[in-house]
Amino acid sequence: MEPTTENEAELLAADAIGDVIEHWGFRKALGRTWTMLYLHGDALPAAELGERLQMSAGAVSTTLTELQRWGVVRKVWIPGERREFFEAETDFWKMISKVVHERERFLAVSVRERLGRAQAVLKRTGSGAASRARLERLGRLMNFATMAETVIESFLASRRVDFGEFGNLLALGRQVTAAAAGKGRKG
Amino acid sequence: MEPTTENEAELLAADAIGDVIEHWGFRKALGRTWTMLYLHGDALPAAELGERLQMSAGAVSTTLTELQRWGVVRKVWIPGERREFFEAETDFWKMISKVVHERERFLAVSVRERLGRAQAVLKRTGSGAASRARLERLGRLMNFATMAETVIESFLASRRVDFGEFGNLLALGRQVTAAAAGKGRKG
DNA sequence: CTGAACTTTCAGAATCTTCTGAACGCTCAG
DNA sequence: CTGAGCGTTCAGAAGATTCTGAAAGTTCAG
Numbered sequence: 449m450e451p452t453t454e455n456e457a458e459l460l461a462a463d464a465i466g467d468v469i470e471h472w473g474f475r476k477a478l479g480r481t482w483t484m485l486y487l488h489g490d491a492l493p494a495a496e497l498g499e500r501l502q503m504s505a506g507a508v509s510t511t512l513t514e515l516q517r518w519g520v521v522r523k524v525w526i527p528g529e530r531r532e533f534f535e536a537e538t539d540f541w542k543m544i545s546k547v548v549h550e551r552e553r554f555l556a557v558s559v560r561e562r563l564g565r566a567q568a569v570l571k572r573t574g575s576g577a578a579s580r581a582r583l584e585r586l587g588r589l590m591n592f593a594t595m596a597e598t599v600i601e602s603f604l605a606s607r608r609v610d611f612g613e614f615g616n617l618l619a620l621g622r623q624v625t626a627a628a629a630g631k632g633r634k635g
Numbered sequence: 636m637e638p639t640t641e642n643e644a645e646l647l648a649a650d651a652i653g654d655v656i657e658h659w660g661f662r663k664a665l666g667r668t669w670t671m672l673y674l675h676g677d678a679l680p681a682a683e684l685g686e687r688l689q690m691s692a693g694a695v696s697t698t699l700t701e702l703q704r705w706g707v708v709r710k711v712w713i714p715g716e717r718r719e720f721f722e723a724e725t726d727f728w729k730m731i732s733k734v735v736h737e738r739e740r741f742l743a744v745s746v747r748e749r750l751g752r753a754q755a756v757l758k759r760t761g762s763g764a765a766s767r768a769r770l771e772r773l774g775r776l777m778n779f780a781t782m783a784e785t786v787i788e789s790f791l792a793s794r795r796v797d798f799g800e801f802g803n804l805l806a807l808g809r810q811v812t813a814a815a816a817g818k819g820r821k822g
Numbered sequence: 823c824t825g826a827a828c829t830t831t832c833a834g835a836a837t838c839t840t841c842t843g844a845a846c847g848c849t850c851a852g
Numbered sequence: 853c854t855g856a857g858c859g860t861t862c863a864g865a866a867g868a869t870t871c872t873g874a875a876a877g878t879t880c881a882g
Contacts, residue, residue: 454766457756461773464749468780471742473660475870487772489765494829504872509830530827530880538772540779555658562651569644578676579641585674585725586648592727593655662840681859691842696860717850717857 455500458487462501473551477503477511482520482536491524491533519546545604556597563590642687645674649688660738664690664698669707669723678711678720706733732791743784750777 462483469479480501485492492500498508512534515521520537537543567590570583649670656666667688672679679687685695699721702708707724724730750773757770 453756453760454769457753457760458769460749460753460756461776464746464753465776468742468746471660473658477870483776486776487769489768489772505829506831506873507871510871513830532829551658555655559651559655562647566644566647566651569640569647573640573644581676582641582674585676586644589648589652589670589673664840692859693843693861694841697841700860719859 458484458500461487475511475514477501477507478515478518481508481511482515485521485534485536486538491526491535493529493531493533495531497534518550519543548600549604552597552600556593559593560590563593645671645687648674662698662701664688664694665702665705668695668698669702672708672721672723673725678713678722680716680718680720682718684721705737706730735787736791739784739787743780746780747777750780 462480465483466476466478466480469482470476481497481503484497484500494505494508494512497503497512498505501508503511512521516523520543521534522537524533524535526533563586567583567586570579570586574580574583649667652670653663653666656669657663668684668690671684671687681692681695681699684690684699685692688695690698699708703710707730708721709724711720711722713720754770754773754777757766757773761767761770
């Protein structure tokens with residue numbers, strides 16, 4: 449594939465989203481790859497992704513594997529094709545909730561456990577005003593952690609349940625985008 | 636200072652929070668240091684932090700500087716003391732809003748700009764159904780980015796200091812909907 | 823079964839991040 | 853002014869992450 453202007457635009461977007469994804473603690477390659485698939489629309493074979501994104505075969509393979517593990521990219525079978533094709537999940541909320549959930553759960557358990565252990569140690573050995581004050585601050589920290597966890601879970605849960613509403617929101621947003629971005633599409 | 640059980644407990648908590656902070660894209664040392672100060676309550680000098688957290692003088696210095704830049708640790712002046720002391724900000728909400736705000740702002744601007752550039756390129760060169768479809772998907776991506784930004788801003792703007800009540804995420808959802816609708820009507 | 827087409831794996835390379843520790847600089851007491 | 857006490861800086865070390873590229877593995881048509 450020769451370098452087209454369209455590819456240039458896709459790369460621009462892919463790199464931008466790549467930076468966002470990196471900012472949130474994942475590999476840039478994950479965001480770039482998902483975005484390229486998303487913008488392209490049709491499923492693409494691994495080799496073409498590598499070409500478009502300038503990644504080695506190995507990097508493409510591991511990146512696609514990871515994206516599938518997060519459930520944001522799928523393999524698709526195309527009859528008559530030897531190669532495997534990949535397409536992006538297009539449901540933003542499905543992606544977000546899945547990823548955030550997976551991502552927080554493990555850590556939350558570990559943190560709760562360790563803070564609890566610290567609390568136990570302090571309770572066993574502490575005495576005096578300073579110690580009591582320390583215990584109280586630890587308690588506040590634990591409450592905050594629990595609260596944050598609950599906020600995240602509630603957020604995800606409400607979105608999942610309230611999915612229809614969000615769909616409307618998206619549709620509305622699209623209209624907004626179309627209206628704001630010049631009248632090119634319909635007129 | 637000999638290694639006490641209290642110090643052990645503090646380290647346990649500091650490391651736990653350090654992991655959380657690292658998980659959210661900062662250096663572990665930032666979380667460890669803030670937590671140590673927070674739990675200790677009274678301000679501590681740099682050297683003692685280094686001792687308690689097993690960090691070199693250099694690491695302590697750069698870490699404290701960064702924490703102050705985020706506004707979550709303060710220098711305090713103690714009369715008659717040659718050394719500078721440091722204390723933790725204890726208002727969780729203040730910290731969160733400050734950090735999240737700073738952290739997202741730059742990236743948001745850059746991403747908007749780059750996605751907009753990609754859009755311009757596609758508009759100039761695109762033709763045919765495939766191109767139109769690509770433009771629409773890019774539009775959805777931009778819209779989602781805007782929405783995510785709005786969610787974060789609404790969250791910060793809501794200033795819910797009352798962490799005890801965290802059930803009402805639907806309210807947040809309604810705010811977001813209203814915000815998006817408002818932007819739409821203006822456009 | 824065999825070879826071609828394609829994918830996955832992984833050791834080593836390249837790169838990026840963070841830390842150490844010593845030199846430097848600042849401030850204050852005397 | 854001088855030296856002690858502290859904090860900061862930064863070059864190089866150490867460590868962590870991610871990528872490359874080639875070998876090994878898998879699948880399928882013939």
